[in-house]
Amino acid sequence: MRRRLINSTLAVVLVVISVFGLSLVLVEVKTIESSAQDGVESEAVQLISVVENRIAAGEEVAPESLRRQIDPDRYAKIEVPGQPAIELGSRPEGRRISAERSGPGGERVTVQQSYAVVRDEIGRTLLAILGVALLAVLAAVLLAIRQARRVASPLIDLAETAERLGSGDPRPRHRRYGVPELDRVADVLDSSAERIARMLTAERRLAADASHQLRTPLTALSMRLEEIIATDDPETVKEEAAIALGQVERLTDVVQRLLTNSRDPKKGSAVAFDLDEVVKQQVEEWRPAYRGENRTISCSGARGLRAVGTPGAVAQVLATLIENSLTHGDGEVDLHTRVTGNQVVVEVTDQGAGVPADLGSRVFERTVSGRNSTGLGLAVARDLAEADGGRLELLQQRPPVFALFLSRQTDPS
Incomplete structure (x- = not known):
């Protein structure tokens, strides 16, 4: 590209120099020839005037008195009636410039100049024009190189930026080059x-959320399948299979919910539902896992919410x-439901050590964890709660009390 820019700039400069240089040469040649002709004619007029004045004064027309009237490079011939012709200088050979003037008494003056003198002056003028043209070409080359570098270097840099984007490095460079088009x-x-960068962040966040959020339903489903394998009672198998089928449906709902949040985290699909049923279902699903750890899980509080x-x-x-x-707590876990104002609250508490004092409300931030976990669970849970207009809060650190606040459906009056 640099070579093309330099070649195009030089081509334009050479065309301009050729057009204007040729015109200038023609004008200068004509000017020099006209100037030489005017000089010869001026000397002829001056010389005939001197001759007439001497004749009128009765003085002799002698070569010595006339020699200083003409240029040393020119030839003059003075013809006066009754006297021999007077010649000053050397008669030029070849092409020459000539001028003649005659007086009232028959006297005649001829002045000539060799065209070689004019040719030499034209040559010097052409050399000067050629020198200026060469300087213009040199300046054009330097300017073309500078402009090519100014244009090509940013383009190379922009190409490297585009290549970085294509290779998965989305960091903006924030470089500007002083050229409006390139800056655009x-x-x-x-x-x-x-x-x-935002898209990649959203994809990575979706992958992390999905891997974390799907783990819990899959764990619960795995426990149900283990219950089915461990029993020979058809009724138990049927009951556990029905529960497992419900868990599969909820697993599908989790996947759909994650996809919805990845597209629009603020878009919810809130409906009125029976809170007791959801709480009871969770208690029943997790009871086998707590029983395996010799712990209990129960629900308490207001009903019919x-x-x-x-x-x-x-x-x-x-x-x-x-x-x-189950993972970080200890003792009995209780899901307590209550009403506060126009909201219903589900509090989850256990008898463990709770949340470390240095974490506090930061426990809901992504990657923040005090127990060597991923730190995603509570962050994703808060996002899910806020998507439907609710909120998830830590009411008490020790023993831990997490509260889920949801809008309450009031009976129509």
Whole structure:
């Protein structure tokens, strides 16, 4: 590209120099020839005037008195009636420039100059024009190289930026080059880099959330399948299979919910539902796991509550809190429901050591964990709660009390 820019600039400069240089040469040649002709004619006029004045004064027309009237490079011939012709200088050979003037008494003056003198002056002028043209070409070359570097270097840099984006490095470079068109391309690439970075972040977040959120339903489903394998009672198998089928449906709901949140985290699908049923279902699903750890899980509090939200999301939030209590807590776990104002609250508490004092409310931040876990569970649970207009809070650190607040459905009056 640099070579093309340099060649194109030089081509333009050479065309301009050729057109204007040729015109200038023609004008200068004509000017020099005209100037030489005017000089010869001027000397002829001056010389005839001197001759007439001497004749009128009765003085002799002698070569010595006339020699200083003409240029040494020119030839003059003075013819006066009754006197021999007077010649000054050497008669030029070949092409020459000539001028003649005659007086009233028959006297005649001829002045000539060799065209070689004019040719020499034209040659010097052409050399000067050629020198200026060469300087112009040299300046054009330097300017073309500078401009080519100024244009080509940013383009190479922009190509490297585009290659970095294609290779998965979406960091914007924020470089500008002082050329509006190139700066516009840089702006577009930086904007694209930021969009790609957001997309990659969203994809990585979805993958992390999915791997974490699917773990709990799959664990519960695995426990049900183990119950089916361990029993020979057809009724127990049928009951456990029905529960496992329900868990598969909730697993599908979790996947759908994750996909919905990845597209629009603020878009919910809240409906009115029976909160007691969701709480009871979670207690029943997790009871075998707690029994295996010689612990108990129960529910208490107000009954007959109806909340507004997404049942699958609420179940997932409660499952996350219950699993955290199973993994990090101790003793009995209680799901307590109550009413506060126009909201219903589900509190999950256990008898363990609780949340470390240095974490506090930061426990809901991603990657924040005090027990060597991923730190995603509570963050995703809070996102699920907020998507339907609810909220998840840590009411007490020791013993831990997590509370899920949901809008309450009021009976129509």
